[in-house]
Amino acid sequence: MEATKLNYFRKRLLAELRQHARQVGEDQAAAIDAANDGAKESADLSLRDVIGEIALRLGERESQMVADIDQALLRIEEGSYGRCVRCNTPIDERRLEALPTARYDATCQAAIEDANGRSARPTL
Numbered sequence: 001m002e003a004t005k006l007n008y009f010r011k012r013l014l015a016e017l018r019q020h021a022r023q024v025g026e027d028q029a030a031a032i033d034a035a036n037d038g039a040k041e042s043a044d045l046s047l048r049d050v051i052g053e054i055a056l057r058l059g060e061r062e063s064q065m066v067a068d069i070d071q072a073l074l075r076i077e078e079g080s081y082g083r084c085v086r087c088n089t090p091i092d093e094r095r096l097e098a099l100p101t102a103r104y105d106a107t108c109q110a111a112i113e114d115a116n117g118r119s120a121r122p123t124l
């Protein structure tokens with residue numbers, strides 16, 4: 001994925017992260033900006049530390065959403081963002097627009113939901 005697009009999605013993810021952080025407190029939201037703005041090595045806290053701290057204070061569901069954002073940011077750093085973690089196919093950008101934390105392409109997502117659905121769906 002092009003650097004400008006990666007940067008765009010990184011900003012989207014950080015904006016989402018900031019919203020979750022606000023639920024914990026303005027201090028945490030500010031910590032994200034500080035960790036993100038500062039030169040990586042000189043910041044008091046790394047972004048990853050801040051994210052971990054926030055996730056600890058959120059409920060289970062939101063904590064999972066924060067973890068998804070964290071993993072998406074990691075994939076951006078590793079250069080694997082925008083590719084399905086299951087089959088390595090590039091994920092449709094419209095899909096990433098709608099869900100920047102998406103880790104599967106539509107085909108794998110459907111296959112996984114199908115597999116889960118069959119066992120999880122209550123039989124009426």
Ligand SMILES: [Zn+2]
Nearest residue numbers: 084087105108
């Ligand atoms: Zn896939």
